[in-house]
Amino acid sequence: MELRVIKDEVQYAALLDEAKEIALADPSKGSPSAERLEVISLLLENYESTRFLLERPDPIDAVVYRMAELGLKQKDFADIIGSRSRASEVLARKRPLTLEMIRSIHERLYIPAELLIGQSREVGVTVEEDWTLFPLKEMKKRGWFENEEGKTGEQLIKSFFSRTSSNSAPVMLRRSLAGDSGASDSHALYAWIARVLIRARELKRSDIRYVSGSITDEFLRQLSKLSGSEQGPLLAREFLAMKGVVLVVEPHLPKTHLDGAAMLDEDGTPVIGMTLRHDRVDNFWFTLMHELVHVQRHLGKGTAFVDDSESAGRDKTETEADIFAAEAFIPRQIWKSSDAYRLKRADSVKALASSLMIHPAIVAGRIRRETNNYRILKEFVTAGGLRELFGLHS
Structure with a gap:
């Protein structure tokens, strides 16, 4: 196969497989195979250095932008995913998108499904949600809390998370x-x-x-x-x-x-x-x-x-x-x-x-x-x- 600048994933995968095959054959230095491997390595390096540079937009940012573009309100988004409370939680980043939501948003707002899947696995945790889900016993054991005397578990968790903000306001x-x-x-x-x-x-x-x-x-x-x-x-x-x-x-x-x-x-x-x-x-x-x-x-x-x-x-x-x-x-x-x-x-x-x-x-x-x-x-x-x-x- 003639060696050319890689332009897509198919070409990248083919050259990557060829590079592995040549490398496993352990060609001697200066041989045609060794020289070909060197050229392939440079082509792979060039493609790898550019293919990942575009950072995928955040899924919720994409939804908000598309809604603004179409002049839609939160109630319209609620109609799309089937629940007002879920719409509020999703837009506030308190609830991740489910597969059913992604399918509906893709069909109604024409946002690519791969963008909606995104890279984020979770968007936030609130203490009010259920403070008992935090590893309170282990956190106490490690001395992560200040002024524990007389405080309930919920108060300890809230106080701990408030220290992550400069104004000590949020408990999220x-x-x-x-x-x-x-x-x-x-x-x-x-x-x-x-x-x-x-x-x-x-x-x-x-x-x-x-x-x-x-x-x-x-x-x-x-x-x-x-x-x-x-x-x-x-x-x-x-x-x-x-x-x-x-x-x-x-x-x-x-x-x-x-x-x-x-x-x-x-x-x-x-x-x-x-x-x-x-x-x-x-x-x-x-x-x-x-x-x-x-x-x-x-x-x-x-x-x-x-x-x-x-x-x-x-x-x-x-x-x-x-x-x-x-x-x-x-x-x-x-x-x-x-x-x-x-x-x-x-x-x-x-x-x-x-x-x-x-x-x-x-x-x-x-x-x-x-x-x-x-x-x-x-x-x-x-x-x-x-x-x-x-x-x-x-």
Whole structure:
């Protein structure tokens, strides 16, 4: 097949399959197959770097915009989905769209169904909704509440969530959850997000403000080199603080499958939360870089990206974050031509890591992920040490 610039998903899928087939054949350097693989890799890289850049509009924003365009009121929307109360809750982001609603909206408002499905899994939680759904016992155990004496469980939950707002008014955490968080309990997720925001305000440096656009590709490459140090994770936290980005390490709550998250505080400060659920060097660095790509490319007010690194359902935004996170550590051209990629041996892993000044666990972790073979190179990705480094109890 003649090689041309990729213009659609069909061409992309065909070239991706061919690249995998050639790579598995392990062609020798300089051979026609190796040269063809290099050209295909460049074409794939070019397409991947542009295909994910357009951020999908929020489904509710799309509905509101279309209603305004057609001169429709909330009562008209109620007729479309069959209930006034549901219409009110959907537009207030208190109730997610169901498949039946999506079908009806698509047919009546002519909004593409794929846009209505969107990337948001949940749009907000209210304490009034049912405070008993929050993991109160675990939150108490971790000391998340202030002045507990004499307060009821409902009062504790309301007071806790009010601390996520600068004016202490709302008892709702209204954020769309994007990303991959597996089959996590939404109330536990929102409680964890609130805790991360509260802690971020305690850690935030008052003398440094985040400047939009300062998380550049070059900055990410510089950050990646800190991984070579035993104190690298702590250095990374300081390095990010100098840019006005707050890194919070907070263990995940039961019923959540969470490695990291990225969000903006009310004042525009980027906040990255990490759980260290997998106490491994490769997982820490890849998760951190993944969340930083969200800050760089995707993050907007009112949205939190919550990520489970083991989730199988990666959408386009998550795939983009994976691609650019991997690129920050090992550029594609270097990766495809490396002995580590071809041979997958311990000595080649060490050699590539040394040349790039990154931790060898990152190289080994990439090989394990891409081959889906977690039995190899185990000596590089053993668990332990990070929780102690951040002062957490195992």
